[in-house]
Amino acid sequence: MSILELDIGNTRTKWRLLESAGAALRGGTDTAELRSGRLPEALVALRPQRVRAANVAGAAAAAALADWMRGLPGLSLELAQVESPCAGVTCAYRDTRRLGVDRWLALLAAHHRNPVPALVVDCGSAVTIDLLDAGGRHLGGYILPGLAPMRRALDRDTDAVKAAELLNPGMSLAPGRDTDAAVNRGLPLMVLGAIDRASRELVRDGGPEPELWLTGGDGLFFSSLCDRSHQLIPELVLDGLALSNP
Ligand SMILES: Nc1ncnc2c1ncn2[C@@H]1O[C@H](COP(=O)(O)OP(=O)(O)OP(=O)(O)O)[C@@H](O)[C@H]1O
Ligand SMILES: CC(C)(CO)[C@@H](O)C(=O)NCCC(=O)O
Ligand SMILES: [K+]
Missing domain, CATH: 3.30.420.40 (ATPase, nucleotide binding domain)
Incomplete structure (x- = not known):
């Protein structure tokens, strides 16, 4: 089983390909690139059997990923969600x-x-x-x-x-x-x-x-x-x- 895993942050998107022996390939790209539909070449060359992702960067980033996946039959994007409890952890947030x-x-x-x-x-x-x-x-x-945002705030506000x-x-x-x-x-x-x-x-x-x-x-x-x-x-x-x- 080969699983493509992504962590889509507000600045950077990190990914790795997990195979039975461990992580075979990994990389990163600016999330702005992903949002505008440009996926890294090393990533689009992959033929994973599953794709699972954590996304905090908004719907456009996940949509770009899902677009690429439409060319890979049988795959659907598995987006992680906060479901408490999970793996022995309970969430403090009311919502x-x-x-x-x-x-x-x-x-x-x-x-x-x-x-x-x-x-x-x-x-x-x-x-x-x-x-x-x-x-x-x-x-x-x-x-x-x-x-980076702390520095930008000082720069802008003083x-x-x-x-x-x-x-x-x-x-x-x-x-x-x-x-x-x-x-x-x-x-x-x-x-x-x-x-x-x-x-x-x-x-x-x-x-x-x-x-x-x-x-x-x-x-x-x-x-x-x-x-x-x-x-x-x-x-x-x-x-x-x-x-x-x-
Ligand atoms: N190759 C790289 N390109 C850009 N920034 C990098 C790189 N390597 C390290 N950084 C640093 O990492 C920071 C981004 O960290 P990270 O990828 O964890 O953020 P993120 O997941 O996008 O953010 P968040 O989770 O808060 O939405 C940048 O602000 C920069 O300081
Ligand atoms: C705080 C960040 C931006 C860190 O990536 C992300 O976890 C996020 O968008 N959280 C939603 C707000 C919250 O966690 O309360
Ligand atoms: K993060």
Whole structure:
């Protein structure tokens, strides 16, 4: 069985082909390309037996995928949805359909790897921090702007805070002594500070440190700056598809 899996985010679409031996091929493209009907050549060359996807980027992106699939007889697009409970995880949202399905899949995959209290942090266009207790109960979470939207907001809404992107793995977070450094160190500081504070929401009574999972396009960058013990799992959202759509 070969299964094409996609994680369609607001900025980037990530895909991989899963075969019995594991992931054989993988790639990515800008979601804007997908929306306008341009699929990567490496992807359209595939002849998968199933296609399953997580989509938070709107109907046009999924429609472009479905269009391509019309040329592949017998295939229908399996779109993951938040259906609680699933794989031992229950959703905290009152209206479960409102929770981003990428957040849900990352929670399923994290709990499947290790069913302990956890913070699941997905660093993409938005940064999401979701809290999970040992029983697989999602306690809710936080949505912050990601690095690019934070920078754009400063650029747009102030006169003098224009800073080119200067982000490097392992960079110093010492207080900035000019505007460029103050912005480039301030943006990651917001996310790292939020992780620490969210962790305290989870550990109220001196319990053990929660497991910290990092994923998303900027996961490697945040991993390099994070002084808490953590696991960087770049394909956590894709990993959740096997649990939601087995
Ligand atoms: N090849 C790449 N092209 C573009 N951005 C990349 C690439 N590799 C890493 N990035 C970084 O990853 C970020 C996007 O991360 P990710 O793919 O997780 O977001 P997304 O899934 O589109 O967003 P969201 O889930 O919030 O809708 C970009 O803002 C950029 O900083
Ligand atoms: C927050 C994002 C953009 C992160 O990809 C996505 O999960 C989403 O669109 N969520 C819907 C809103 C919510 O989760 O409450
Ligand atoms: K994502």
